[in-house]
Amino acid sequence: MPRRRPLSLPVLHILLALADGPRHGYAIKQDIESRTHGAIRLGPGTLYEAIQRLEAGGLIDEADAADPANGQEAQRRYYRLTPRGWTALRADVAQLGAIVDLARANPRLRKA
């Protein structure tokens, strides 16, 4: 597997949010806020900038219009992970997990 630079924190969170299923922009934002207890809050500009890059990189793409059960939100654009996106996300999470494992192995970081 070629070496890749890790995804940035907001991007990782966006991908994680989409891993639960297709979302539109505002839902992604709310998802991230609740997962991080408000530590990461994305403004519209930042969010769509990241979306633009992820789309251009082929990690996500636009999903079909949402389930009409969601009512008025039908006209929104929904995004979902592409297979490439899943791969990147898994690779990064694995990498982070390895780091966490390494850290746990250090007794000075494991205290009590």
Next chain:
Amino acid sequence: MSLFRLLLRLYPKGFRERYRAELEGMFLESRREARYRGRFGAGRFWFDIIVDLVVGAWRQRRSSVVPDDAGDFPRRSEMDTILQDLRDASRQCVRRPGFAAVAVLSLALGIGANSLIYGLVDGFVFHPFPYPQADRFMSIGVNFPKLSSNVDYLEVLSPADYLDIRTARSFAATGAFDLGNRNLSGGDQPERVFTALLLDDLFPVLQVKPALGRGFTRDELAPGGSRPVAIISDRLWRSRFGADPNILNRPIRIAGDAASVVGVMPPGILVAGTDLWLPWGGDPAAMPRTVRQFNVVARLAPGVSAAQANAELATIAAAVDQRERAAFKEYEGWRLVATPFASAIMRDARPAAFLLVGAVALVLLIACANIAGLFLARATSRQRELAVRVALGAGRWRIARHLLTEAALIACAGAAAGLALASTGLKAAVALLPAQLTMFGLEAHVNARVLAWTAALAVVSAALVAAIPAFSATRTDPQDALKADARGAGTRSGTRLRAALVVAEIALSAVLLLGAGLFLRSFANIQRVDRGFDADGVMTMRLTLPRERYEGEKANAFFDRLVERIGALPGVRAVAAASQFPPDESFSTPFTLDGTPSETGHIPTAMVTVASPAYFDTLRVPIRRGRAFSATDRLDAPRVAIVNRAFVDRYLAGSDALGRRLQIGDAAGGPWTIVGVAANVRNAGLTQPVQPELYVPVRQQTLWNQLFVLTRADTGAAALMPALRETVRSLDADQPIYAVQSLEQAIADSSFQQRTAAVLIAVFAAIAMLLAAVGIFGVMSYSVAARTQEIGIRMSVGASRAEILRLVLAQAGRLATSGLLIGLAIGLAGGRALGGMLYGVAPTDPVTLAAVAATLALVAVLAAWVPAARAMRIDPMVALRYE
């Protein structure tokens, strides 16, 4: 919405078109949500949106090339990191508006007070005059060791001395001037104008060009002068001549004579506050060396240092010493000193200026300590968030930087608000200054130096505020923080740090409080000084009669008639004319006592005051022996003098003063016989020892054409001013009166510096105590919250509420005591520096020390009371269930 659309335009077109609908939708939803978030919701929301869009758009435009492989996201650039920090920091601020508001407000007060004080001392003491290269514009001072130990700068050199100084090669240009007042007439109202009489043109020395016209020519300055010419200040040009551009062609009337204006000074240029420059017109060679009434200024030649100039002046002084010592004893060992003009003029104010700058800096330090404490407290509650960041790979430096950015943001906001406070405050402060200062055209405003000072303060504050929390945060163990809850083990070092900060705050407050106490006591002592005269109800005003019309006796006759008419006004108790009055007298003259061989070394000098008969009555100064002056002491009668008690003690120790004879100065006309001894009055400033003083009758001399009129009235003399003006007008409609002031006001002005220092330092101390109290309150509240469980256990095993109260108060007491001890130690060590500025109180004054200790103890108890009471009310059941 329209603002949002406008902000979207910042983005590149492609991005905007693709995502516009989405962005707008998200904006609307976020706004709907924000409306439920209460008071600060809307502001916070907009702040977030603006920061987000502006920063985002900027980044988009910078890297318009979209990477083709999203897996290869570009690394964050340095700039991105800074932007991210800034954005996070502003969010932190907006998310906790209370915290940010308290921090910004404390810093605004701290920085504002500092900028204000710096602006004042910069405008009045450090850089009072707008001369180019002001530090090379020198004032020449002189010290005659035979006469006094002081180096004096104002009106101290003779024309002959000036001719000697002018030979120095160290100076590119020199000038000398005598100060006086001239009547400008020919308008609606005669006006008294502070005037410099020039021996040499001043423009080359100042290195400024006239705003209009030119300086004086050699011919105009030569003895006798070729024609009557004048240069006026910008201020006078505007106020009296309506900024007439044709002023150079318009004759003006000075002391009744026509003169032509050849030049107008540039704005702000007022040498020693003068509005009018005239050629002196005398012949320097013909003036005796003892007529020392000139101010000498010089501009250092290019490449010459002040030290080199002083060395050359020493050589010149030594040569004059050899040449003149036989004829003029006082020249033995005399010294000439060149000092930058501003420091020479403002030297008395410099110690107080440094003191104020130092004192107000302490206030800022305390404010910073307080905010650092707030940061620490908040760091505890943010520990989990920070730990998450660390666990996810944020470097410790990155976290520290994060805090620094936030502190910098708060410091910038604080500095901006402080600057606004300072610039309004400066205007108010200038209005409170005594007239002597404003007369010089001095002004204080926010200039480049004040801005630089404020910016430096902001940087230092940010560093101080962030240093300790940043250090503490980077040492937090993420594992601990993630596992433990907010009250976990990791907070202990934070609590200790906060306690240390509070101790530092108390120590600094103690220092300020001690200073304030000492200055207030000193000022109270000054108020209680036995002045020796009664100022209540006395009004003073000054008149200067033009010599041309009031020659010799005529001036005396005028003052005689004036005093007589004022005395007849209803309500007037007593009125006198005099050349000076206490508490700040300045005319002193050498004299010789007949029959006493002159002491070796020192030439006796005394204040010499020319006074009309009712002078002692008017000021209620008792005559201890002999008699006061009477109407019969006139030019044709034997010359008489009255001396004060200090004169008798200093020069006539033990012997009877009455009947002794004196020669005053080297004026001809025979000796003066002492006919009375007056009680001492404070004549050299309220805090200085009484100087020997000689009084001579107005009617037995003809030198003085410029006298003060002192009026004592029942009704409050201020109400009498219209009548006084009318009386002067009835005698001579062309004579302006000036320097109108109640004697009480004159006394207040004379202790202006002490009063200002006392009031300002007291204000600083009060702010400092308030901040320290907030600090104590914060740390105690936190400690009580952290110890809830412990307190609950204590109570459940039988501790009484009083014991709990005592437990908490004792903790606060320990903090206060440590702070107090440290502060008093610093205060006592630094107190010696205050010695010279205090009057009648030692820096180690036990009463003040005790008062400081008591005040701080009280403040500490009050600040700790609320948390202590809360601890007392803890319900053991609830506390134990808390976990």
